[in-house]
């Protein structure tokens with residue numbers, strides 16, 4: 001069962017400190033790890049090529065490593081997602097945040113969705129938990145609810161709202177819908193567009209067990225400090241959430 005936040009307690013342990021921008025450089029990944037260790041975030045969430053660097057940087061800190069898979073489109077072959085997940089685990093990830101095949105959900109081809117998720121779950125079973133990203137901004141309520149049910153039945157440990165690169169991000173309404181669509185055995189992760197403490201707390205109160213955000217430092221300090229990912233944007237990237 002995923003841990004739930006208790007009002008009045010610190011939220012750092014519920015945050016996946018995230019840097020997924022394509023132009024992220026080594027110094028910002030190192031900084032992400034330093035910030036995660038300093039603030040004792042639950043994990044860093046990174047693209048697969050950074051996992052071994054994070055493992056070295058985070059040794060002895062207690063901070064976990066989450067790697068994204070099939071990110072951000074979800075449309076890769078299942079075999080490719082399996083290989084990507086296995087590689088991330090070999091390199092030190094203990095959490096896999098995979099994007100489900102969004103088009104198959106929209107088509108109603110839930111057998112394909114189930115097979116995709118179950119294949120990744122099986123590939124890393126015993127070594128990593130799997131969070132399934134729905135990209136909620138692209139789905140209607142019925143599709144979101146059914147995708148949650150299919151993900152849980154396929155063995156997922158969490159359902160997660162958004163990549164942060166697609167249409168829309170986490171909303172309280174979606175967190176409530178997703179929480180109501182799965183049992184208490186699995187968690188709900190809110191991600192995409194969470195930029196301040198007030199929003200973070202709203203997501204936790206709505207039923208989220210984890211938050212994915214590239215603004216973790218600003219959230220826990222309550223300041224508009226420049227976190228690793230924001231610094232990365234300062235090197236020439238806009239904060240675009242478009243593909």
Ligand SMILES: O=C[C@H](O)COP(=O)(O)O
Pocket residue numbers: 018020045162163164165169191192193194212213214215
């Ligand atoms: O998986 C997490 C998201 O990519 C974070 O999105 P964000 O950059 O909008 O906070």
